[in-house]
Each structure stands twice: as C-alpha cells, then as structure tokens.
Amino acid sequence: MNRARIASDKDDRSARRDLALVAVTIVGLSRLLEPPLIWLSAGALLAAMLLGTLQVLHDEGSPSQVWFGVPIESLVLPSVAAVACLGAIRLVPFGLWLVPALALTWLIVGRTLALENRIHRSGGQLSDDERTALLVTILLVAFLGFTGVAAMVPGGLVESVGGLPENDLIILAGGDALVAGLLGYRVASLxxxxxxxxxxxxxxxxxxxxxxxxxxxxxxxxxxVGPALLTLAFYLWDAFVGTAPSRRRDPSWIWRIGLLTGLGVLVAAWNLLLRS
Known part of the structure; x- marks a missing residue:
C-alpha cells in the first residue's frame, strides 16, 4: 500500500514537472514574438495549461462542482501563472538574464500546480495556512499578470509621457480584466x-x-507602479467582496481598508508629482 502511494506521488510530481517544463518552453520561445503573434501565443498557452492542469489534477469529485473529476477553479491559477510569466518575461532583455527568468517561471508554475494538487487531494477543505498560501499566490500571479499584459501592449508600461491609442487601451484594459476575472473566480470559489x-x-x-x-x-x-497599484486594487476589492456587510461597519476593518487605499493614492500622487 505504501509503495503504491509512493509511486503515485512520484508520478504526480513527474507530471507537474513535465507540464511546468512545457510552460517554460513556450514562454522562452514566445520571447522571439511580437504583437499580435504574442497574443496568439498567450491564448495557446492558456488553453494548453488548462488542459494540462486538468490532466495532472484528474481525480474523482462531486459531479455538481467538477469538470471531468476536477474542480473548474483548480485549473485557473496555474494557467494564469504561465500566461503571466509569458508576458512578464518580455521585460527581460535577451541574454543570460533569460536563464533565471525561465527558472523563476518553472518555479512559479510548479508551485501553483503543487498547491492546487494539494488542495484537490484534500477535497477542497483548506486549512488556514493553505488558504493564506493560496491568497498570497493569487496576489503574486495577479501582479505578474497585470505586468505581463502591460508588457504585451505597445506602450502599456509608461516609459515616457504620451497617451495610448484607443485600440491599445482597450486591449490593455481587456487583458487586465481577463486576468482579474479568472483570478477573481478562483477566489470566489472559496x-x-x-x-x-x-x-x-x-x-x-x-x-x-x-x-x-x-x-x-x-x-x-x-x-x-501601475501593475502594483492594480494588484492593490484587486486585494481591496477582494476584501470588500469577501467581507460580510456587518463586518464592513467594524471600525478596525474600515481603518485597515482606508489605510491601504490612502497608501495607494499617496503612491499614485507621488509618481504624478515626480513626472510634473
């Protein structure tokens, strides 16, 4: 029995490593692409990760909440993490710096797969530590995702004064909305x-x-700073949505949310003053 379980654990780790390696390969090759091909590559990677994560996490589950034996929400985090890395790696110049960037991609995708696998095996019953780890990982992936979207849109990351063409602005907002919606679905499922x-x-x-x-x-x-503020906005919205109405009237809750909001406004104002 123990030998069979050990063998099963080894197979699971091997499957996660293989999927993470596939993600790293696609992320590395995508560095050679430019828009609009980079968006096609991102879409293909998202689809591949959804299917790959489904295969890795495949198991029995409740028919009302699963897709082929795997909860739908379990597919989101590793898939978004891979696509986020695909976008964010565009900020890394060609050369040796790509090696640690790809290693970090492998680490992030592997961690999200391991985390979702552990949650799936526990039947979705999260301990406080697991819930905290999941939320922290979601925020990290959100930051990478918002950064990646901006990096894939020409002029998405502000480097000089100037507006963004309307089409590019729509793509930027739409890409960020997709990242937030997918990760928001993962959080909401809790x-x-x-x-x-x-x-x-x-x-x-x-x-x-x-x-x-x-x-x-x-x-x-x-x-x-822009992606960081968007991540803060994601966290604040999550705090608002996930808090019971009675709790929102608690002075300590209002104080914490007000402090974080004020910090975000202060950072934005400071950067605007520096540019003026």
Whole structure:
C-alpha cells in the first residue's frame, strides 16, 4: 500500500514537472514574438495549461462542482501563472538574464500546480495556512499578470509621457480584466458553492480592474507602479467582496481598508508629482 502511494506521488510530481517544463518552453520561445503573434501565443498557452492542469489534477469529485473529476477553479491559477510569466518575461532583455527568468517561471508554475494538487487531494477543505498560501499566490500571479499584459501592449508600461491609442487601451484594459476575472473566480470559489455565483463575483473583479487599468494608464503611472497599484486594487476589492456587510461597519476593518487605499493614492500622487 505504501509503495503504491509512493509511486503515485512520484508520478504526480513527474507530471507537474513535465507540464511546468512545457510552460517554460513556450514562454522562452514566445520571447522571439511580437504583437499580435504574442497574443496568439498567450491564448495557446492558456488553453494548453488548462488542459494540462486538468490532466495532472484528474481525480474523482462531486459531479455538481467538477469538470471531468476536477474542480473548474483548480485549473485557473496555474494557467494564469504561465500566461503571466509569458508576458512578464518580455521585460527581460535577451541574454543570460533569460536563464533565471525561465527558472523563476518553472518555479512559479510548479508551485501553483503543487498547491492546487494539494488542495484537490484534500477535497477542497483548506486549512488556514493553505488558504493564506493560496491568497498570497493569487496576489503574486495577479501582479505578474497585470505586468505581463502591460508588457504585451505597445506602450502599456509608461516609459515616457504620451497617451495610448484607443485600440491599445482597450486591449490593455481587456487583458487586465481577463486576468482579474479568472483570478477573481478562483477566489470566489472559496466563498460560494455554485458556478453561477462565482462567475458573477468574478465579473465584478474584471469590471473593477478594467476601470482601474484605464484610469492608471490615463494618469501615466510609470513602469511597474501601475501593475502594483492594480494588484492593490484587486486585494481591496477582494476584501470588500469577501467581507460580510456587518463586518464592513467594524471600525478596525474600515481603518485597515482606508489605510491601504490612502497608501495607494499617496503612491499614485507621488509618481504624478515626480513626472510634473
């Protein structure tokens, strides 16, 4: 029995490593592409990761909440992480720096796969430590995702004063909305029990971040400060959505949210003053 379990664990680790290696290969090759081919590559990687994660995590489950034996939400985080790395690696110049960047990609994708596999094996019953690890990982992937979207849009990351063409602005806001919506669905699945409710909540994440992305780009917030502020906005929206109405009237909760909001406004204002 123990030998069979050990063999099964080794097979699981091998499958996760293989999928992470596939993601790293596609991410590395994508560095040679430019828009619009980079977007096609991102879409192909997203589809490949969804199917690959489905295969890796395949197991028995509740028919009302699973897709071929795997909860739908379990497919999201590794898939978005891989695509986020595909976009973010465009900030790394050609040369030896690509090696640690690809190693980091392998580490991030592998970690998200291992995390989702552990949660799936536990039947979705998360301990406090697992819930914290999942939320922290989601925020990390959100930052990489927002950075990656901006890197894939010409002029998405502000390096000089100037507006963004309307089409590119729509792509930027739409890409950020997609990242936020997918990750929002993963977060929502921790709180609601139906796909319909999770999709509705995910749509609110997408809308909030799309508006924020367009506003931050119009303010010409430079470089990585924009994605960082979007990640903060994602966290604040999650705190708002995930808190019971009675809890929102708690002075300590209001104080923490107000402090984080004020910090974000201060950072944005500071960068605007530096550019003036």
């Amino acid at each position: 709180r609601v029990t139906t796909v319909r409710d999770a999709l509705w909540i995910a749509a609110t994440y997408a809308l909030a971040i799309a508006v924020g992305a367009a506003a931050l780009r119009a303010m010409e917030i430079p470089r990585l």
